[in-house]
Amino acid sequence: MPASEPLLVLEQIELRWPHSPMFAALDWRVPAGAALVQGGPGSGKTTLLRLLAGTAAPTRGQVLLHGAPVQPAQVFWPERDAAGTEQMVVRDWWRTVAARCPAWDPSALERHVAGFTLEAHQNKGFFMLSTGSRRKAWFAAALASGAPLTLIDEPLAGLDLASRRYLSAAIADAAQQAGRVIVVAHDAPLADVPWTALLALPDRE
Numbered sequence: 001m002p003a004s005e006p007l008l009v010l011e012q013i014e015l016r017w018p019h020s021p022m023f024a025a026l027d028w029r030v031p032a033g034a035a036l037v038q039g040g041p042g043s044g045k046t047t048l049l050r051l052l053a054g055t056a057a058p059t060r061g062q063v064l065l066h067g068a069p070v071q072p073a074q075v076f077w078p079e080r081d082a083a084g085t086e087q088m089v090v091r092d093w094w095r096t097v098a099a100r101c102p103a104w105d106p107s108a109l110e111r112h113v114a115g116f117t118l119e120a121h122q123n124k125g126f127f128m129l130s131t132g133s134r135r136k137a138w139f140a141a142a143l144a145s146g147a148p149l150t151l152i153d154e155p156l157a158g159l160d161l162a163s164r165r166y167l168s169a170a171i172a173d174a175a176q177q178a179g180r181v182i183v184v185a186h187d188a189p190l191a192d193v194p195w196t197a198l199l200a201l202p203d204r205e
């Protein structure tokens with residue numbers, strides 16, 4: 001498949017909340033690489049990631065990955081995959097992620113541990129970590145997972161400047177892996193990430 005062929009395709013997605021439409025006839029075609037869902041507060045960024053992760057179902061339309069309906073196991077989304085891990089030790093959680101991700105890259109994880117300065121936190125329980133450290137542990141796993149579809153919501157929230165810079169570089173690097181799409185939801189493009197697709201969501205509020 002040529003590199004510019006879309007790997008992730010959203011076709012005619014419709015989602016309605018009880019009192020308002022959220023998406024109507026939404027089409028998006030995403031080639032391999034890093035893709036940005038851009039919008040202000042309440043524009044629907046997280047809802048779109050939920051549709052991609054399969055934790056929300058569209059009322060119409062479909063999400064295709066590599067030409068077939070996306071399967072939850074092909075997706076890594078920290079908000080879903082790290083749910084209920086508060087009592088787990090970070091390294092133990094990484095081991096469980098590694099066991100379920102066929103393309104897990106242990107050397108990438110070690111790079112991310114160093115890049116996010118997680119050395120002192122990896123043997124602690126999640127409940128002991130600050131929000132920023134917890135999110136860095138999530139992102140280290142997401143990027144090392146090799147998942148065909150990786151979702152990163154609010155990439156900069158809670159991160160110090162050095163970690164923000166490292167995250168951008170690590171997203172750009174992981175996005176070069178063949179057959180991989182990394183979707184980032186944020187209100188603006190991260191510097192230094194070459195975006196292969198952009199979906200701008202209109203303001204709703």
Ligand SMILES: Nc1ncnc2c1ncn2[C@@H]1O[C@H](COP(=O)(O)OP(=O)(O)OP(=O)(O)O)[C@@H](O)[C@H]1O
Pocket residue numbers: 017018022039040041042043044045046047048204
């Ligand atoms: N389960 C739900 N039922 C009804 N409305 C919902 C539901 N989930 C989200 N919404 C509404 O959908 C809209 C989009 O929410 P969403 O969280 O996707 O936006 P967002 O762009 O991620 O916002 P933010 O940047 O503030 O996190 C909001 O108006 C929100 O109140």
